[in-house]
Amino acid sequence: MLKxxxxxxxxxxxxxxxxxxFPFGDLILQLFEKPNENWMEIKEFLLKDYIGNTLxxxxxxxxxxxxxxxxxxxxxxxYDFPLRKFFRWAxxxxxxxxxxILAYTYAAMASYTGVVQxxxxxxxxxxxxxxYFNIMSMPGAVFVLSLSLMPYIYMILxxxxxxxxxxxxxxxxxxxxxxxxxxxxxxxxxxxxxxVAGTSLVVLEVLSDYGVASYFGIQTFSTAIFRSxxxxxxxxxxxxxxxxxxVFVLVLLFLEKxxxxxxxxxxxxxxxCPLSRKKLRGPMAILATSYASxxxxxxxxxxxxxxxxxxxxxxxxxxxxxxxxxxxNTLWVAVISAIIILVFGIIIANYSRLKNNFLSKIYSKISLxxxxxxGAVVAITMILFFIHLDRWLxxxxxxxxxxxxxxxxxxxxxxxxxxxxxxxxxxxxQSIDGGFERIGRKYHDASKMLGHGEVSTFFKxxxxxxxxxxxxxxxxVCIDVIKELPLALILRPFxxxxxxxxxxxxxxxxxxPEASVPSLLIVLIVAAGILILNKTLxxxxxxxxxx
Amino acid sequence: xxxxxxxxxxLATLALAAILSGCADSQQDKSKEVNVYSARHYExxxxxxxxxxxxxxxxxxxxxGKAPELLERMKREGxxxxxxxxxxxxxxxxxxxxxxxxxxxxxxxxxxENIPENLRGENNEWVALxxxxxxxxxxxxxxxxxxxxTYAALTDSEWKGELLVRGSDSIYNQSLLASFIADEGEEYxxxxxxxxxxxxxxxxxxNDRDQVKAIAAGEGLVTLVNSYYLGQMLNxxxxxxxxxxxxxxxFFPEPTHVNISGVVLSKYSSNKDNAILLAEYLTSVKVQxxxxxxxxxxxxxxxxxxSELLLSWGELKPQxxxxxxxxxxNKKAVEIFARAAWK
Numbered sequence: 001m002l003k004x005x006x007x008x009x010x011x012x013x014x015x016x017x018x019x020x021x022f023p024f025g026d027l028i029l030q031l032f033e034k035p036n037e038n039w040m041e042i043k044e045f046l047l048k049d050y051i052g053n054t055l056x057x058x059x060x061x062x063x064x065x066x067x068x069x070x071x072x073x074x075x076x077x078x079y080d081f082p083l084r085k086f087f088r089w090a091x092x093x094x095x096x097x098x099x100x101i102l103a104y105t106y107a108a109m110a111s112y113t114g115v116v117q118x119x120x121x122x123x124x125x126x127x128x129x130x131x132y133f134n135i136m137s138m139p140g141a142v143f144v145l146s147l148s149l150m151p152y153i154y155m156i157l158x159x160x161x162x163x164x165x166x167x168x169x170x171x172x173x174x175x176x177x178x179x180x181x182x183x184x185x186x187x188x189x190x191x192x193x194x195x196v197a198g199t200s201l202v203v204l205e206v207l208s209d210y211g212v213a214s215y216f217g218i219q220t221f222s223t224a225i226f227r228s229x230x231x232x233x234x235x236x237x238x239x240x241x242x243x244x245x246x247v248f249v250l251v252l253l254f255l256e257k258x259x260x261x262x263x264x265x266x267x268x269x270x271x272x273c274p275l276s277r278k279k280l281r282g283p284m285a286i287l288a289t290s291y292a293s294x295x296x297x298x299x300x301x302x303x304x305x306x307x308x309x310x311x312x313x314x315x316x317x318x319x320x321x322x323x324x325x326x327x328x329n330t331l332w333v334a335v336i337s338a339i340i341i342l343v344f345g346i347i348i349a350n351y352s353r354l355k356n357n358f359l360s361k362i363y364s365k366i367s368l369x370x371x372x373x374x375g376a377v378v379a380i381t382m383i384l385f386f387i388h389l390d391r392w393l394x395x396x397x398x399x400x401x402x403x404x405x406x407x408x409x410x411x412x413x414x415x416x417x418x419x420x421x422x423x424x425x426x427x428x429x430q431s432i433d434g435g436f437e438r439i440g441r442k443y444h445d446a447s448k449m450l451g452h453g454e455v456s457t458f459f460k461x462x463x464x465x466x467x468x469x470x471x472x473x474x475x476x477v478c479i480d481v482i483k484e485l486p487l488a489l490i491l492r493p494f495x496x497x498x499x500x501x502x503x504x505x506x507x508x509x510x511x512x513p514e515a516s517v518p519s520l521l522i523v524l525i526v527a528a529g530i531l532i533l534n535k536t537l538x539x540x541x542x543x544x545x546x547x
Numbered sequence: 548x549x550x551x552x553x554x555x556x557x558l559a560t561l562a563l564a565a566i567l568s569g570c571a572d573s574q575q576d577k578s579k580e581v582n583v584y585s586a587r588h589y590e591x592x593x594x595x596x597x598x599x600x601x602x603x604x605x606x607x608x609x610x611x612g613k614a615p616e617l618l619e620r621m622k623r624e625g626x627x628x629x630x631x632x633x634x635x636x637x638x639x640x641x642x643x644x645x646x647x648x649x650x651x652x653x654x655x656x657x658x659x660e661n662i663p664e665n666l667r668g669e670n671n672e673w674v675a676l677x678x679x680x681x682x683x684x685x686x687x688x689x690x691x692x693x694x695x696x697t698y699a700a701l702t703d704s705e706w707k708g709e710l711l712v713r714g715s716d717s718i719y720n721q722s723l724l725a726s727f728i729a730d731e732g733e734e735y736x737x738x739x740x741x742x743x744x745x746x747x748x749x750x751x752x753x754n755d756r757d758q759v760k761a762i763a764a765g766e767g768l769v770t771l772v773n774s775y776y777l778g779q780m781l782n783x784x785x786x787x788x789x790x791x792x793x794x795x796x797x798f799f800p801e802p803t804h805v806n807i808s809g810v811v812l813s814k815y816s817s818n819k820d821n822a823i824l825l826a827e828y829l830t831s832v833k834v835q836x837x838x839x840x841x842x843x844x845x846x847x848x849x850x851x852x853x854s855e856l857l858l859s860w861g862e863l864k865p866q867x868x869x870x871x872x873x874x875x876x877n878k879k880a881v882e883i884f885a886r887a888a889w890k
Contacts, residue, residue, distance in 0.1 A: 041882060041885065045885050045886060046885060107753070107757075111757065111760045111761075111764075112760040112761065112763050112764035112791055113760055113763075113785065113787035113788050113790065113791045114787070117764070118787055134749075136752045136753050136757070137750075137752070214716070215753075216752060217714045217716075217750065217751060217752035217753065217890060219890065223716075227716060229615075229619070230613070230615030230616060230618075230619065310785070313784045313785060314784050317590075317784075380619065383619075383620060383623050384623060387623050387624060387625075387627070390627070391627075405627065405629060405817075406626070406627030407624055407627040407628070407629065410624070411629055489612055489613070489616070490612060490616045490620070492610060492611075492612075493610065494582060494608040494609065494610050494629075495608050495609060495610075497611070501611070505588040505611060506588075508588070508613070509588060509589065510754045510755060510756045510776060510779070511779070513783070513784055513785045514784075
């Protein structure tokens with residue numbers, strides 16, 4: 001009995017892994033074809049720019065997000081200052097605004113007709129020269145992307161600092177180190193793993209960003225893939241570019257592994273006590289509060305304020321029955337995708353927990369694949385795959401319903417949901433894997449030893465303990481799906497729109513004010529999700545302290 | 548053990564249910580629907596579909612998206628596609644659809660009556676719905692419209708450091724350059740693109756509206772914009788956009804580059820009659836009026852006058868060229884842009 005059961009997880013994991021790898025088959029096969037003329041053209045004239053721009057964007061966004069994220073996390077977890085409790089959760093909120101919406105909003109605000117220039121003109125009689133104040137540029141893209149991605153680093157680091165690193169920071173304090181000294185000599189080295197984890201999330205997001213780069217006119221790999229595929233109709237070159245990007249990402253993930261090190265800083269005891277915060281007074285307190293306020297203003301309050309103003313101008317045309325249909329569509333697709341992802345995630349993570357072998361390691365890596373590939377590539381991959389699948393299943397359709405059309409699955413939501421699963425499995429898997437890691441396998445083994453089967457062990461022992469991880473995984477996936485754009489755009493079936501696609505439709509028609517109502521609905525839903533997530537994580541942490 | 552089988556049973560049932568519901572979905576009364584892949588997402592279009600449904604009882608199913616992506620999807624779906632009509636906002640993508648063998652003749656007496664010959668394909672494989680003019684927009688305060696003449700004149704040294712344009716990713720710029728390739732040859736097009744790049748005030752960025760705003764902001768003196776964007780700005784909900792649009796003037800170079808928004812009939816259409824009915828409806832006076840009155844495009848129907856705003860801008864003298872040439876030369880245009888370092 002004992003031996004056979006992991007067989008189920010192995011079997012199911014293998015099937016899931018094949019399902020995940022299969023769609024990429026077409027892409028990989030194309031890679032071995034001889035390069036065409038276009039490719040020579042791209043290689044000669046454009047490739048250098050693509051690589052250069054991508055590297056600059058990734059590098060500076062990562063640095064800026066890292067600086068903001070770490071300093072905020074450090075401030076919140078090590079000091080006490082006015083409004084700290086509020087900032088503690090509010091600083092995650094910038095995550096609620098999809099970066100493409102943040103980009104549209106800031107570009108419009110900074111433009112000639114935007115609030116910044118208009119105010120300056122009415123106060124000073126003259127605006128800022130747009131040549132020197134232009135957000136639609138590389139620095140602008142870095143600004144927008146690092147603001148909207150900074151919470152990843154902030155969240156991961158804050159959780160780490162509040163939990164594990166407390167005792168080390170206390171030591172530093174006791175040994176009389178200065179604030180800066182503790183931060184640089186203790187906190188940064190100790191939280192290296194968390195820093196690398198947060199940063200690699202940011203880097204992956206920047207690499208797969210299409211919305212911001214294309215709107216600001218920055219040519220990155222992602223925009224280049226779109227351009228060769230759609231402007232030049234050249235699928236081969238697009239695949240070649242995607243392949244280069246994929247190799248780059250794999251190298252990055254490998255580097256991450258090295259950079260995370262062997263976790264040699266892990267604590268000697270498992271008991272974590274919360275860090276006692278130092279109270280800041282006078283100018284230092286004001287400084288801390290202002291810093292956090294500025295980031296929150298820039299990353300959330302100002303853009304949301306602008307969106308609200310536009311919504312007031314346009315809600316009569318845009319807030320009808322349709323807005324609710326769009327919200328419902330958005331929500332239930334997110335929920336279904338998240339449920340499937342959790343089931344897949346549990347199977348693979350459990351397999352790798354029970355059988356820590358070569359195969360299970362490969363499967364874990366495969367589950368990360370979709371997340372590291374730009375949405376547009378995943379979209380086309382899925383179309384190719386599902387059409388093959390439909391052709392293959394066609395005889396079956398005819399049996400079920402004579403006269404059925406040839407394409408069934410690829411014309412249905414199955415396609416879109418499948419794509420979400422492929423793209424965001426990593427997000428759910430990471431949460432669940434983390435959850436399993438915390439539980440370990442001793443309870444599982446004890447339960448099996450006491451004669452419970454795999455199924456009852458799972459439902460009675462693992463599942464209850466896994467609940468917080470599942471809830472946070474579920475929320476994270478939902479947030480990602482709701483914000484996602486290219487997949488929904490390319491793969492939506494007939495008469496199916498989501499909030500994100502509606503935002504895009506308006507923005508693509510250059511009607512930014514009209515895009516505000518669906519944008520705000522996205523922000524509201526995601527912000528609600530973030531608050532739930534935050535509550536869950538806090539509760540989990542408190543429970544840990546009680547133990 | 549039992550529960551495991553149970554799980555499989557659930558999964559299998561779910562899979563079957565998905566397939567069945569997919570089948571059932573597509574089994575709705577076939578004779579009463581038409582499927583549209585559309586790259587136009589304007590309110591006027593949506594209203595037109597609703598009116599069509601109400602008048603005929605034929606349900607219009609829509610997938611919206613960007614034209615190249617919809618095209619790629621149709622291509623992949625091949626003979627199994629459920630698309631009946633493909634509607635785009637430019638000639639380039641229509642040409643791609645025709646070249647890809649994805650279309651068939653859209654023959655209808657009504658359409659022939661509504662739409663003049665030069666706005667239809669040679670064999671009626673495409674039909675224009677609206678015309679879209681790419682015009683010169685200038686700073687009213689600093690530029691004397693008498694100093695403007697043709698697209699080519701913008702490459703003169705007097706405009707050095709004063710020109711604004713959108714990126715070469717824009718299909719509107721690609722079509723403009725493609726029309727020069729067709730009219731004047733590749734060398735001329737290369738010189739023109741290079742000349743424009745040499746005169747730029749800043750790197751190409753933003754969309755058409757952003758160019759207008761940048762003129763209003765004084766970043767440059769002249770730019771190229773599709774005229775309906777100006778119409779939309781003048782009628783914007785945002786009072787600041789209106790102010791900016793009022794600061795610029797519009798100039799029709801002679802001849803003016805005209806692109807079209809059009810429709811093709813899918814080769815594998817399974818609701819062909821309904822599709823033709825809908826195409827006819829879109830060319831009717833009622834819808835064409837809405838296109839020009841509410842969306843500020845030039846109507847393709849010869850019996851419909853452009854809206855008052857459009858007429859107030861002056862007379863449109865379009866390029867005399869076979870429109871499909873724009874599509875034919877699109878790829879070359881993209882290459883020339885890349886070599887001219889037009890971002």
